[in-house]
Amino acid sequence: MNRILQTCLLSPSCSRLPVTSLFRKYISSGAHGRSIFRETEIHQGHVKVSSNKNSFYGFRTFCTAEDLSSKKCVPCDSKDIRPMTEQAANELITKVPEWNLVNEGGILKLSRSWKVKAFTKGLELFQAVADVAEAEGHHPDLHLVGWNNVKIEIWTHSVGGLTENDFILASKISALNLQHLLRKKATA
Numbered sequence: 085m086n087r088i089l090q091t092c093l094l095s096p097s098c099s100r101l102p103v104t105s106l107f108r109k110y111i112s113s114g115a116h117g118r119s120i121f122r123e124t125e126i127h128q129g130h131v132k133v134s135s136n137k138n139s140f141y142g143f144r145t146f147c148t149a150e151d152l153s154s155k156k157c158v159p160c161d162s163k164d165i166r167p168m169t170e171q172a173a174n175e176l177i178t179k180v181p182e183w184n185l186v187n188e189g190g191i192l193k194l195s196r197s198w199k200v201k202a203f204t205k206g207l208e209l210f211q212a213v214a215d216v217a218e219a220e221g222h223h224p225d226l227h228l229v230g231w232n233n234v235k236i237e238i239w240t241h242s243v244g245g246l247t248e249n250d251f252i253l254a255s256k257i258s259a260l261n262l263q264h265l266l267r268k269k270a271t272a
């Protein structure tokens with residue numbers, strides 16, 4: 085029997101922000117005492133929801149696509165940078181749904197493909213992406229084959245895997261307006 089218990093966690097800091105409050109709704113599933121709860125954060129009238137299967141005391145932060153695109157890449161030669169686990173990558177890929185998570189010869193990468201209108205439009209797309217990459221100091225692998233097939237792969241070469249830098253760059257690329265360069269999708 086599922087009981088939905090909703091408790092409002094108004095932390096003191098929230099009391100000063102009348103419109104910001106953190107609601108935690110959890111459903112006591114009963115099985116093995118695990119609870120499934122959903123945090124709902126209400127900010128200025130819009131709601132971000134993260135579902136989380138965790139013990140009652142588990143508390144998970146969550147980031148959204150806009151969080152990633154507002155972040156800055158860090159130098160890839162910093163000593164404490166490490167490749168993330170496949171589980172972490174599977175969680176973060178949900179924030180950049182236009183991208184695919186691929187494993188190439190044991191190296192996890194982000195990959196995305198486009199069909200462009202013309203060869204030169206592919207080069208324009210590369211230039212737009214290059215501007216973002218240079219600003220971030222983090223660079224993708226660019227492929228343009230068969231004159232109009234663009235593929236971009238992103239991974240952190242210095243660690244031989246994925247880091248948050250890759251997801252930040254992917255999110256910033258997704259935010260680019262590239263529609264005018266792309267071939268119209270064939271209608272059904």
Ligand SMILES: C[C@H](O)[C@H](O)[C@H]1CNC2=NC(N)=NC(=O)C2=N1
Pocket residue numbers: 158159160161221222223224238239240241242243
């Ligand atoms: C010092 C600077 O962070 C490194 O040269 C950067 C440049 N751009 C990079 N881009 C990617 N994708 N991986 C790297 O390891 C990398 N290293």
